[in-house]
Amino acid sequence: MNKLTLKTEGDTHVIVTRHFDAPPEAVFRAHTDPRIVQQWVLGPEGWTMPVCINEAKPGGKIRYEWKHPKQGGFHLTGEYIELVPYSKIVHVERMFLPDPTPDNHVETRFEPDGAGTRMTMRMTLPDGKTRAAMLATGMEKGMEASYVRLESMIGNLMPSAASH
């Protein structure tokens, strides 16, 4: 099972790990070749990425534009800082919602893990204002889990109603 782990590091960072059943060369390429990035960096169902610029070299530009038939669109820009083929990518990125969010500094590492790859990504936890803007964007699908949590919270608040 290729399960994702996600944990916070202090108040400022988020660490994500995931295993892939493919060697680091392939996983690295999937993160840096725009034709491949376009196929999977899409978030919740319904979004497409009609524009994908990805210049995988130090100082190279990143620009992703997403579209949704009902929820409009938004884009992200970024720059590569460091690339070590097949093992490390360091870049910064910001979303335009439409105001730019503070720079998110992302370090992604790929290590051989059996016949596959273990990926570790360390990113910046955005401040409260940025989180609210991101939550209010079209990524509403991702809130379904909160919805479920809220459901149980309501259940706790109103035991008489919940028991009927």
Place this chain on the structure above:
Amino acid sequence: MPLDASFAALADPTRRAILARLALGEATVMELAKPFEMTQPAISQHLKVLEGAGLIVQRVDGARRPRRLAKPGLDAVDQWLTMLRKALEKNYDRLDGVLAAMQSEHKRKR
């Protein structure tokens, strides 16, 4: 039933976004209307539904009527992390498929 009202209240993305905003702290109708490109009456209508569902409450502060979450249990960081996790899980599940296709392509060429 309040529980049914809560589910109905949460079915709308604007109302969920309002809750996300209120998780950061109380806000007036005017402050809430700002990011949504909606009129104040339209936002007021959503607030009425949320209030009816017992999800938010209002406070009287002179002429202001700031709204806040009825229970500040919906932590904004948790909400954001949940959204991030969902988006990443979806992305990486897709990537699994893309990688499998890349690998079989690679094998065919060899």
